[in-house]
Amino acid sequence: MKATRLEALEGGAAAQPASVVVPRHVAIIMDGNGRWAQRRHLPRVAGHRAGAEAVRRAMQAAADAGVEVLTVYAFSSENWRRSEEEVSDLKGLMRYYVEKELDTLQKERVRLQLIGEPGAFGNELYDRLVHSVERTKDNDRLTLVVALNYGSQGEITAAARELARRAASGEIAPEDVTERSIEALLQTADLPPLDLLIRTSGEVRLSNFLLWQAAYAELVFTDVLWPDFDESAFNAALAEYARRQRRFGGR
Ligand code: IPE
Ligand code: IPE
Numbered sequence: 001m002k003a004t005r006l007e008a009l010e011g012g013a014a015a016q017p018a019s020v021v022v023p024r025h026v027a028i029i030m031d032g033n034g035r036w037a038q039r040r041h042l043p044r045v046a047g048h049r050a051g052a053e054a055v056r057r058a059m060q061a062a063a064d065a066g067v068e069v070l071t072v073y074a075f076s077s078e079n080w081r082r083s084e085e086e087v088s089d090l091k092g093l094m095r096y097y098v099e100k101e102l103d104t105l106q107k108e109r110v111r112l113q114l115i116g117e118p119g120a121f122g123n124e125l126y127d128r129l130v131h132s133v134e135r136t137k138d139n140d141r142l143t144l145v146v147a148l149n150y151g152s153q154g155e156i157t158a159a160a161r162e163l164a165r166r167a168a169s170g171e172i173a174p175e176d177v178t179e180r181s182i183e184a185l186l187q188t189a190d191l192p193p194l195d196l197l198i199r200t201s202g203e204v205r206l207s208n209f210l211l212w213q214a215a216y217a218e219l220v221f222t223d224v225l226w227p228d229f230d231e232s233a234f235n236a237a238l239a240e241y242a243r244r245q246r247r248f249g250g251r
């Protein structure tokens, strides 16, 4: 078993094997960009720009720690409620970073995947995103899943609608609608189960993120604003996770 940075932090050999102590799949609700900017008397877009830098740090920290999958909530299906200006700024940043970070993804052997409905951001951005997904598909150090125009209720509803369609056409019977058949139609179907969900900025809610997937995830809430999130904040969350006792309903 490879020694992880977390084991080093925890003071040498961990009591449990790394595969138990280090979560395979970590998700982050990256919140607090606006407040970070406000505190500096800067426009909100400055917070989003700083937030994009924090994504690179989190990606690096996750890969170094031996995490397999990092899923980040970048834009929710409810974020369209923001001003046209802010939505357009966010789209601009996505366009910039998808281009700029492709080299980093390759160098760090990070595979990019998407969940949500990113097509809503227009063909140009969508094509660039798909290009990066395609180019990085063989990378094997970390999978970075970016949730773009993602909403968990919408995701579950789409799965239910597909199963209803199959039942109506006689492809399956109503009894074939099971937890497994629903799960297989979620956009996260090919990913390992979610182990740890982190939310920054002190808000304690899920905001329509991975509701099904978080059924037995450990939740960590931190007051750190997303642009200030760094490797030590990430490792603190991993250490908190390592201290938790997961029971899955058993005793
Ligand atoms: C998170 O930061 C980024 C997105 C939701 C796109 P916010 O923009 O929500 O920052 P606050 O919550 O207003 O501080
Ligand atoms: C959740 O943050 C969405 C993302 C981080 C992309 P919000 O800032 O949109 O969530 P609420 O509105 O505070 O619940």
Ligand code: MG
Binding pocket: 031, 032, 033
């Ligand atoms: Mg917010």
